[in-house]
Amino acid sequence: MTKELVFGHKNPDTDAIVAAKAYSYLQNQLGKETEAVALGEPNEETKFVLAYFDEPAPRVVDNARPEVEAVMLVDHNEEQQSIADIKEVTVTNVVDHHRIANFATAAPLYYHAEPVGCTSTIIYGEFLAHGIEIPAKLAGLMLSAIISDTLLFKSPTTTAKDEVAAQALAKLAGVDLESYGLEMLKAGTNLASKTEEELITADAKSFDMGGKTVRVDQVNTVDLAEVFAREEALRQAITAQSKAEGYDLFLLMVTNILDSNTRLLVIGEPQEMVEKAFDKKLVDGKMDLPGVVSRKKQIVPQLEAAFNA
Amino acid sequence: MTKELVFGHKNPDTDAIVAAKAYSYLQNQLGKETEAVALGEPNEETKFVLAYFDEPAPRVVDNARPEVEAVMLVDHNEEQQSIADIKEVTVTNVVDHHRIANFATAAPLYYHAEPVGCTSTIIYGEFLAHGIEIPAKLAGLMLSAIISDTLLFKSPTTTAKDEVAAQALAKLAGVDLESYGLEMLKAGTNLASKTEEELITADAKSFDMGGKTVRVDQVNTVDLAEVFAREEALRQAITAQSKAEGYDLFLLMVTNILDSNTRLLVIGEPQEMVEKAFDKKLVDGKMDLPGVVSRKKQIVPQLEAAFNA
Numbered sequence: 001m002t003k004e005l006v007f008g009h010k011n012p013d014t015d016a017i018v019a020a021k022a023y024s025y026l027q028n029q030l031g032k033e034t035e036a037v038a039l040g041e042p043n044e045e046t047k048f049v050l051a052y053f054d055e056p057a058p059r060v061v062d063n064a065r066p067e068v069e070a071v072m073l074v075d076h077n078e079e080q081q082s083i084a085d086i087k088e089v090t091v092t093n094v095v096d097h098h099r100i101a102n103f104a105t106a107a108p109l110y111y112h113a114e115p116v117g118c119t120s121t122i123i124y125g126e127f128l129a130h131g132i133e134i135p136a137k138l139a140g141l142m143l144s145a146i147i148s149d150t151l152l153f154k155s156p157t158t159t160a161k162d163e164v165a166a167q168a169l170a171k172l173a174g175v176d177l178e179s180y181g182l183e184m185l186k187a188g189t190n191l192a193s194k195t196e197e198e199l200i201t202a203d204a205k206s207f208d209m210g211g212k213t214v215r216v217d218q219v220n221t222v223d224l225a226e227v228f229a230r231e232e233a234l235r236q237a238i239t240a241q242s243k244a245e246g247y248d249l250f251l252l253m254v255t256n257i258l259d260s261n262t263r264l265l266v267i268g269e270p271q272e273m274v275e276k277a278f279d280k281k282l283v284d285g286k287m288d289l290p291g292v293v294s295r296k297k298q299i300v301p302q303l304e305a306a307f308n309a
Numbered sequence: 310m311t312k313e314l315v316f317g318h319k320n321p322d323t324d325a326i327v328a329a330k331a332y333s334y335l336q337n338q339l340g341k342e343t344e345a346v347a348l349g350e351p352n353e354e355t356k357f358v359l360a361y362f363d364e365p366a367p368r369v370v371d372n373a374r375p376e377v378e379a380v381m382l383v384d385h386n387e388e389q390q391s392i393a394d395i396k397e398v399t400v401t402n403v404v405d406h407h408r409i410a411n412f413a414t415a416a417p418l419y420y421h422a423e424p425v426g427c428t429s430t431i432i433y434g435e436f437l438a439h440g441i442e443i444p445a446k447l448a449g450l451m452l453s454a455i456i457s458d459t460l461l462f463k464s465p466t467t468t469a470k471d472e473v474a475a476q477a478l479a480k481l482a483g484v485d486l487e488s489y490g491l492e493m494l495k496a497g498t499n500l501a502s503k504t505e506e507e508l509i510t511a512d513a514k515s516f517d518m519g520g521k522t523v524r525v526d527q528v529n530t531v532d533l534a535e536v537f538a539r540e541e542a543l544r545q546a547i548t549a550q551s552k553a554e555g556y557d558l559f560l561l562m563v564t565n566i567l568d569s570n571t572r573l574l575v576i577g578e579p580q581e582m583v584e585k586a587f588d589k590k591l592v593d594g595k596m597d598l599p600g601v602v603s604r605k606k607q608i609v610p611q612l613e614a615a616f617n618a
Contacts, residue, residue, distance in 0.1 A: 099417055104410040106613045108605065111409065111422035129438060157417075296417065304415045 003033045004092065005061065005068050007083065008119075009076035010039045011204055014046045014148040014188075018141040019074035019119040020058060022134075023095055026123065027072070029132045034072065037061045039083060043202050045148060045188025052184070053140040053173070064089045075119040077103040080206045095122055097157075098296060102208060117162040118149035124165040140173035147181040148188070151220075154260050155294045185257055189221050196230060196237035200252060207300060210307035212248040212270070218295050220257050227254045231265065235285075238267045249273070251303075255293050262292040277306035312342045313401060314370065314377050316392065317428075318385035319348045320513055323355045323457040327450040328383035328428040329367060331443075332404055335432065336381070338441045343381065346370045348392055352511050354457060354497025361493070362449040362482070373398045384428040386412040389515045404431055406466075407605060411517060426471040427458035433474040449482035456490040457497070460529075463569050464603045494566055498530050505539060505546035509561060516609060519616035521557040521579070527604050529566050536563045540574065544594075547576045558582070560612075564602050571601040586615035 006024040008016025017038055024036035038058040042050060050057055063085045064071050071083070072093035079086055079102045093110045094103075097119050114122050120142040127134050134142070146166045150158040153166075170177040191199065204217035221227050227234075238250045249268040255261070264287050266274050271282055277299075280287050292298045315333040317325025326347055333345035347367040351359060359366055372394045373380050380392070381402035388395055388411045402419045403412075406428050423431050429451040436443050443451070455475045459467040462475075479486040500508065513526035530536050536543075547559045560583065561574040573596050575583050580591055586608075589596050601607045 097417055099414045100409070100420065101413040103412075105408045106610045106617075107408050108406055108424040109409070109422060110424060111420050113418060113420035115417040115419060301415045308415075 002070060003035065003068055004070045004072055005037050005064050006034050006072040006074060007037045007039055007058075007061070008074050009081040009205070011202060012038050012040050012046070013043060013203055014049055015119050015145040016075045017042055017046050017058060018049070018145040019095065019123055021055070022120060022123045022138055022142050023072060023074050023093075023126075025135075025138060026127060026130070026132060027093075030130060035059075043188065044190055045184065048184060048187035049141060049144040049148075053137045053144075055137050055141060074123075077101075077113075078207075079103065080208065095119055095126070097122060099300070114161075116159045117155060117157040118146045118165075120145035120149075121159075121162045121165045124169065125161070134169070134172055136173055139169045140175060143169035143173055143175070143177070143180075144184055147177075147184060151255075151257050151260070151293055152178075152181045152185060154257075155297070157294045157297045185220070186222065189257065191219065191221060191227060196233045197241070199227075199230075200234065200237050200241060200250075205295070206247070207303075209273075209304055212307070213246055214303065215242070215245075215247040215250045216253065216295055216299060216303075217251070218253040218255060220255050222256065222258050224254055224256050224261075224263055228263070234265065235267060238265075242268055251299065253292075253295060253299065257293070260291060260293050262289045262298075263287070264289060273303060273306045276309070277302040311379065312344065312377055313379045313381055314373055315343050315345045315381040315383060316348055316367075316370070317383050318390040318514065320511060321347050321349050321355070322352060322512055323358055324428050324454040325384045326351055326355050326367060327358070327454040328404065328432055330364070331429060331432045331447055331451050332381060332383050332402075332435075334444075334447060335436060335439070335441060336402075339439060344368075352497065353499055354493065357493060357496035358450060358453040358457075362446045362453075364446050364450060383432075386410075386422075387516075388412065389517070404428055404435070406431060408609070423470075425468045426464060426466040427455040427474075429454035429458075430468075430471045430474045433478065434470070443478070443481055445482055448478045449484060452478035452482055452484070452486070452489075453493055456486075456493060460564075460566050460569070460602055461487075461490045461494060463566075464606070466603045466606045494529070495531065498566065500528065500530060500536060505542045506550070508536075508539075509543065509546050509550060509559075514604070515556070516612075518582075518613055521616070522555055523612065524551070524554075524556040524559045525562065525604055525608060525612075526560070527562040527564060529564050531565065531567050533563055533565050533570075533572055537572070543574065544576060547574075551577055560608065562601075562604060562608065566602070569600060569602050571598045571607075572596070573598060582612060582615045585618070586611040 006020045008020050020036040024034045027034045036058045042057050064083050065085045065088045070090040070092050074095050096113045207214045242250050252265040254263045266285050315329045317329050329345040333343045336343045345367045351366050373392050374394045374397045379399040379401045383404050405422045509526050516523045551559050558577040562571050564571045575594050
């Protein structure tokens with residue numbers, strides 16, 4: 001038996017941290033030797049969640065190879081979102097709810113993806129299938145991941161499976177889903193204390209589209225105006241970071257979690273791909289996308305289609 | 310509800326045909342509208358299986374797009390092994406037991422892979438999970454696919470799950486596993502009636518390795534000498550086909566299913582990758598690989614490693 005590390009994507013959100021903890025716990029119950037780790041520090045929301053259920057944050061690692069030869073991925077599969085030395089290790093398991101891209105293995109593996117709102121929903125199903133009990137604290141974490149990814153079931157990525165899992169997990173955790181959910185989401189929108197650099201990094205992911213590196217960051221808020229009061233500083237931070245990291249096109253999604261609308265701020269080229277993707281003109285590098293809250297379902301596929309057209 | 314096609318890989322073997330029929334049946338029971346089709350005619354073994362259990366061969370198709378917008382893949386995921394217009398359709402479901410490579414989607418999907426010996430074993434598990442009964446004839450087909458892929462459990466790809474599924478399916482189908490299995494495998498080794506072109510095509514798959522197109526074909530036999538009596542004609546057929554199709558390196562695996570040994574015949578370049586992969590010299594373009602029966606587990610990963618080293 002060789003130990004394996006289990007981790008979610010870079011710039012971890014609540015699901016990336018929680019799904020790693022939950023899947024590692026499940027695998028250990030099934031007889032494997034695994035440790036949940038993270039590719040970054042927990043964000044504000046995740047810190048709130050971990051504190052609420054009195055659970056430690058996973059150890060942060062940069063590379064896998066010094067410790068292990070095999071790893072399990074949760075909540076991601078794309079190479080550029082994964083650990084730095086992903087190509088040097090064997091991926092034995094993946095549990096995910098994203099598209100598959102920039103992912104390849106030399107040998108067969110266990111891969112479980114479902115088009116649901118949250119990885120923790122899929123892992124909840126695996127606990128059921130294996131007849132393994134979920135401890136109350138872990139149930140609270142998994143519930144939080146589902147609330148986070150689905151914005152309390154308002155995101156179009158939400159499925160009946162997510163709602164069923166969340167209801168069951170809330171019961172196991174002993175919390176009121178609605179009131180806890182809103183409290184948790186608001187804890188994640190405390191933006192005033194963050195620098196522009198933090199805002200454009202905390203929940204950002206890179207995508208390779210038509211040979212361009214496209215970066216998409218999402219900031220949740222309860223007040224769009226509060227964020228756009230800092231527009232000039234955000235623009236400067238994005239321009240500097242894009243230059244340093246080689247991003248061609250940067251999309252900042254500022255999402256109002258109360259009314260489920262997003263305002264995009266776009267820096268870099270080709271901007272016309274964004275206009276094509278959403279069939280709408282950018283005005284001063286911005287556009288409003290009513291009803292848009294999901295990067296995965298309402299931004300990335302549309303951009304991908306525009307680049308491939 | 311839009312209809313979807315379900316199919317296995319090009320040059321279909323028994324699992325590719327059977328898994329499509331089984332998964333389509335399951336999906337239809339779950340309320341989807343699907344049709345199992347095939348990317349080629351059934352081989353000798355599969356014809357024997359379909360006749361034995363009195364089941365029709367799936368309709369053969371070349372393209373998906375004229376009929377449907379979405380498809381489900383079984384027993385493969387790599388683009389070059391799939392339907393010609395795979396890039397024009399949406400892949401909604403994959404059930405597979407191979408490595409993942411040359412596969413990407415624009416949106417999340419259902420993907421269920423396990424490192425077991427046969428796709429039909431995974432689908433058997435899905436029938437169980439959904440509580441759907443497997444009709445006797447379909448059970449016979451799924452049993453046959455497991456026997457075919459695991460060479461009656463002699464292949465190193467065989468797992469305990471394959472054996473458990475096969476035992477249960479044999480009971481449902483009302484056949485004796487051992488005696489039926491040997492009869493079925495022998496039905497697939499009737500090589501005398503086949504042309505060299507047929508022998509090097511029937512169970513061949515293409516792989517992209519280090520920028521080279523590598524073709525690996527497998528012929529099962531109960532008598533190696535019978536096949537190598539035709540070596541010169543096989544060489545000519547491989548050379549002609551490689552030129553016509555653009556294969557850089559062609560490996561013909563001739564596998565004795567009675568003693569589980571393989572003799573390789575290698576045409577094209579770079580031959581040194583084959584020597585590196587198996588740490589053995591080619592003699593006159595040939596090498597014996599005792600105990601080797603699995604392309605997926607004992608040939609492709611080793612070649613891949615040699616190309617990537």
